[in-house]
Amino acid sequence: MILRSAIVVMALVISNLPAPAQFPDLMPVWRQVFARPAGRPPSPANNPSTDAKVSLGRDLFHDTRLSGDGTRSCATCHDPARSFTDGRARGAGLDGAALQRNTPALWNLAWGKSFYWDGRASSIEAQAAFPIEHPNEMAGRWPEIIGRLKADTTLDVRFHQAFTERPAIQPVTILTALADYERTLVSPVTRFDRWIAGDQAALTGAEIAGFRLFTGKAGCVGCHAGWRFTDDRFHDIGLEGDDPGRGVVPGGVAGLRAFKTPGLREIRWTAPYMHDGSKATLEAVLDHYSGGFVSRPGLSTNMVRGLTLDAEERSALLTFLAALSSEALPKPD
Ligand code: HEC
Numbered sequence: 427m428i429l430r431s432a433i434v435v436m437a438l439v440i441s442n443l444p445a446p447a448q449f450p451d452l453m454p455v456w457r458q459v460f461a462r463p464a465g466r467p468p469s470p471a472n473n474p475s476t477d478a479k480v481s482l483g484r485d486l487f488h489d490t491r492l493s494g495d496g497t498r499s500c501a502t503c504h505d506p507a508r509s510f511t512d513g514r515a516r517g518a519g520l521d522g523a524a525l526q527r528n529t530p531a532l533w534n535l536a537w538g539k540s541f542y543w544d545g546r547a548s549s550i551e552a553q554a555a556f557p558i559e560h561p562n563e564m565a566g567r568w569p570e571i572i573g574r575l576k577a578d579t580t581l582d583v584r585f586h587q588a589f590t591e592r593p594a595i596q597p598v599t600i601l602t603a604l605a606d607y608e609r610t611l612v613s614p615v616t617r618f619d620r621w622i623a624g625d626q627a628a629l630t631g632a633e634i635a636g637f638r639l640f641t642g643k644a645g646c647v648g649c650h651a652g653w654r655f656t657d658d659r660f661h662d663i664g665l666e667g668d669d670p671g672r673g674v675v676p677g678g679v680a681g682l683r684a685f686k687t688p689g690l691r692e693i694r695w696t697a698p699y700m701h702d703g704s705k706a707t708l709e710a711v712l713d714h715y716s717g718g719f720v721s722r723p724g725l726s727t728n729m730v731r732g733l734t735l736d737a738e739e740r741s742a743l744l745t746f747l748a749a750l751s752s753e754a755l756p757k758p759d
């Protein structure tokens with residue numbers, strides 16, 4: 427509701443009718459829109475977080491025994507040293523060729539509504555089975571995986587302590603532990619958070635000018651809203667390529683090449699960008715939004731048509747985007 431009214435006001439600001447000075451100060455609204463939630467990340471009722479599961483999940487995330495030939499783990503592609511991405515345009519398939527899409531970072535999943543660029547997985551637990559079983563990602567076979575893990579007596583004891591299910595090591599407990607760990611990956615507090623919470627000195631003048639563009643003229647907040655900077659919805663932003671995206675997923679609109687709005691936290695570390703990795707830098711992303719997108723019938727109405735940014739505005743927007751990332755590569759334990 428708050429967001430909706432903010433967007434309505436924003437639309438008025440963008441349309442530039444009366445002079446901006448006549449508009450009420452929107453900062454109280456933005457403070458609510460971008461406030462970080464307090465407390466621990468939320469967990470679903472069927473997978474309440476426990477230290478034992480998180481610790482198991484963290485180890486499984488790095489465990490190559492989950493892959494068919496024992497060479498790959500989740501961390502092979504979601505490398506913590508690269509903010510849980512792989513630095514490639516598209517993931518690397520076992521066959522040596524590129525996968526269909528870019529490997530996303532794994533920050534703030536606990537608040538996510540659906541997973542994958544096209545939202546085809548409805549829970550983090552369900553998602554984790556796909557890469558394990560996918561013949562070109564990890565090519566794992568469950569009976570083999572269970573056999574290997576059971577042979578590790580220390581691990582078997584830990585599963586028994588973490589789960590009441592018997593047998594303790596089975597696909598569902600493995601996926602549950604992985605998901606419980608993944609929900610602990612929360613992007614660190616940045617200077618932006620301190621600024622939005624009221625510390626006026628936390629951002630520079632240029633960064634604040636960038637925020638004004640982001641929430642005003644450039645219209646970015648129409649989709650990248652909320653403290654994670656995503657509306658959790660799907661939009662066609664006019665990228666080239668023939669990936670049907672959400673259009674072929676149940677619940678999507680057939681023919682609409684829409685993808686999930688990615689959050690913008692820690693993006694400094696996660697180039698290249700977009701579902702296809704087609705934008706090598708954030709400069710290239712700005713080129714896209716200012717005149718670089720394909721205009722077609724499905725293009726989201728939230729995309730600002732005819733956006734132009736002069737050199738100073740581009741630089742302000744880029745500095746602002748940088749302020750959404752940690753100053754040094756975050757290293758979750
Ligand atoms: C071969 C590289 C590779 C491996 C291995 C891999 N992933 Fe991924 N992961 C990807 C790619 C590529 C996508 C995006 C695919 C898409 O959207 O269609 C993705 C997407 C995801 C997402 C969705 C994130 C979001 O924001 O929607 C999660 C969660 C995830 N992976 C977790 C895992 C886990 C857990 C494992 C290990 C069990 C794993 N991945 C193994 C490449 C990989």
Ligand code: HEC
Pocket residue numbers: 640644645646647648649650660661662663665684685686687688689690693696698699700701702708711715726727728729730
């Ligand atoms: C109509 C909704 C919408 C608007 C408006 C919008 N974005 Fe996006 N943004 C998206 C979607 C959807 C994607 C992913 C598109 C894809 O990969 O197919 C995206 C991707 C991105 C990415 C890449 C992130 C990554 O991890 O790959 C960045 C950076 C970004 N947007 C910044 C911006 C900025 C800056 C603006 C304002 C100039 C903006 N966006 C306006 C919806 C939007």
